[in-house]
Amino acid sequence: MSTGNMNLTLKVWRQKNNNAKGALVDYKLADISPDMSFLEMFDVLNEQLINKGEEPVVFDHDCREGICGMCSMFINGRPHGPKDLVTTCQLHMRSFKDGDTIVVEPWRAAAFPVVKDLTVDRSAFDRVIAAGGFISVNTGNAQDANNLPIPKMQADAAFEAAACIGCGACVATCKNASAMLFVSAKISQLALLPQGQPERYRRVQSMVAQMDAEGFGNCTNTGACEAECPKGISLENIARMNRDFASAKFISEETV
Amino acid sequence: MSGFGNAFSSSIGKKFIMGITGLFLILFLIVHCGINALIFISDGGLTFNVGAHFMATNWIIRAGEIVLFIGLLAHIFQALRLTLENQKARPVKYAVNDGKANSKWYSRSMGLLGTLLLIFLVVHLKDFWVVSRFTGIPTVDANGHEDLYAVMKEKFQDPVRVVVYILAMFSLCYHLLHGFASAFQTLGWNHSKYNGIIKGAGVWYSVIISILFAAMPIAVYFGLIQ
Numbered sequence: 001m002s003t004g005n006m007n008l009t010l011k012v013w014r015q016k017n018n019n020a021k022g023a024l025v026d027y028k029l030a031d032i033s034p035d036m037s038f039l040e041m042f043d044v045l046n047e048q049l050i051n052k053g054e055e056p057v058v059f060d061h062d063c064r065e066g067i068c069g070m071c072s073m074f075i076n077g078r079p080h081g082p083k084d085l086v087t088t089c090q091l092h093m094r095s096f097k098d099g100d101t102i103v104v105e106p107w108r109a110a111a112f113p114v115v116k117d118l119t120v121d122r123s124a125f126d127r128v129i130a131a132g133g134f135i136s137v138n139t140g141n142a143q144d145a146n147n148l149p150i151p152k153m154q155a156d157a158a159f160e161a162a163a164c165i166g167c168g169a170c171v172a173t174c175k176n177a178s179a180m181l182f183v184s185a186k187i188s189q190l191a192l193l194p195q196g197q198p199e200r201y202r203r204v205q206s207m208v209a210q211m212d213a214e215g216f217g218n219c220t221n222t223g224a225c226e227a228e229c230p231k232g233i234s235l236e237n238i239a240r241m242n243r244d245f246a247s248a249k250f251i252s253e254e255t256v
Numbered sequence: 257m258s259g260f261g262n263a264f265s266s267s268i269g270k271k272f273i274m275g276i277t278g279l280f281l282i283l284f285l286i287v288h289c290g291i292n293a294l295i296f297i298s299d300g301g302l303t304f305n306v307g308a309h310f311m312a313t314n315w316i317i318r319a320g321e322i323v324l325f326i327g328l329l330a331h332i333f334q335a336l337r338l339t340l341e342n343q344k345a346r347p348v349k350y351a352v353n354d355g356k357a358n359s360k361w362y363s364r365s366m367g368l369l370g371t372l373l374l375i376f377l378v379v380h381l382k383d384f385w386v387v388s389r390f391t392g393i394p395t396v397d398a399n400g401h402e403d404l405y406a407v408m409k410e411k412f413q414d415p416v417r418v419v420v421y422i423l424a425m426f427s428l429c430y431h432l433l434h435g436f437a438s439a440f441q442t443l444g445w446n447h448s449k450y451n452g453i454i455k456g457a458g459v460w461y462s463v464i465i466s467i468l469f470a471a472m473p474i475a476v477y478f479g480l481i482q
Contacts, residue, residue: 245268
């Protein structure tokens with residue numbers, strides 16, 4: 001890793017565990033390369049902390065390629081930092097200036113309790129998916145894919161919804177900590193395809209009920225989620241979810 | 257769970273109530289603004305008083321008034337409930353939160369704008385609604401109708417009241433700027449062919465309604481209409 005010329009002041013949220021009281025702690029970092037990713041900058045910080053015999057900062061990360069949805073820092077008041085359409089691991093230090101002070105906090109939502117420092121428990125999302133974010137398929141030979149013609153626009157919209165990596169930036173940035181962008185993307189990716197139809201109206205009811213049970217807030221259409229989503233998930237998905245929900249509750253004869 | 261189940265108690269159902277009552281109030285404002293704009297005919301309020309007389313005596317309008325109050329109260333109470341729930345959804349606030357980077361200030365301030373409107377509404381109902389429905393309009397015009405226009409002229413001699421009304425119309429404008437398009441999105445009416453029309457209509461509606469309403473106390477105070 002090349003040495004650099006950036007000097008930074010970090011204000012990082014440190015919290016021992018979910019029950020402990022946390023606080024922002026100041027760290028000075030010198031010689032940071034502008035080519036480093038934000039997480040590599042944190043690796044440097046952690047090496048220094050370990051060398052000094054202090055506890056390293058705990059943060060979530062996995063692929064560091066912007067596709068897994070694990071990294072999750074709230075940087076200077078925005079999820080995944082100042083750049084649009086990137087995750088924290090794809091954010092580079094060249095997006096900051098020498099001498100900057102950078103405030104780093106965990107996602108804040110009742111449904112995402114802090115585990116330690118910058119790591120939060122996002123298993124609420126897993127439970128929403130488990131409530132209906134799947135299709136039921138009987139085993140047997142796969143049929144020819146061409147037997148199910150799907151219009152190109154429909155396939156593209158489903159693919160765009162499926163791009164959601166479940167990082168939780170939408171919840172983090174929403175003033176209401178609402179999960180509607182995430183849930184609507186997971187509903188839409190199936191609602192737009194023929195394979196998702198049999199369970200379409202059951203799915204939307206179950207997943208919305210689970211979302212509510214997890215304690216996420218209610219959407220007020222500020223659009224912050226769409227603006228901050230690293231995968232550019234559209235608000236159109238929320239409208240589609242609302243339409244499907246209305247159809248399920250007021251038209252469908254099937255009850256969940 | 258049977259029948260409609262939690263259709264209106266779920267997060268989306270609660271949004272539906274906000275959206276439906278919001279659109280209903282938007283329709284009401286068109287009627288309210290249209291009839292009040294009759295003062296601009298500048299005929300000493302004769303035409304306006306005909307409109308006011310119709311609104312006060314027609315039984316369909318009076319029944320509609322009850323629905324209006326129910327809708328308004330539903331909008332207010334649902335907003336209060338949602339706000340409290342939303343605050344509970346984020347018990348620990350951010351030290352730094354750059355909201356302006358991703359959303360409009362008025363879309364994040366609907367509760368504040370709505371509260372200002374509610375305070376204004378108390379003043380406004382006391383000024384005109386209580387007078388026309390309960391305490392009585394003291395004079396009649398040349399046609400023998402209750403002279404609500406005279407009440408309006410008297411009330412808007414007070415510059416403080418005029419300023420309060422104008423400030424309230426700023427709150428109304430920003431509340432509508434978010435609320436109009438937001439109601440359509442909530443009810444699922446998001447469509448690439450119509451989104452531009454909805455957004456445009458929302459902006460025009462908000463600005464025109466607010467300017468027309470604000471022009472009324474200004475015109476009366478400065479004697480621009482007779």
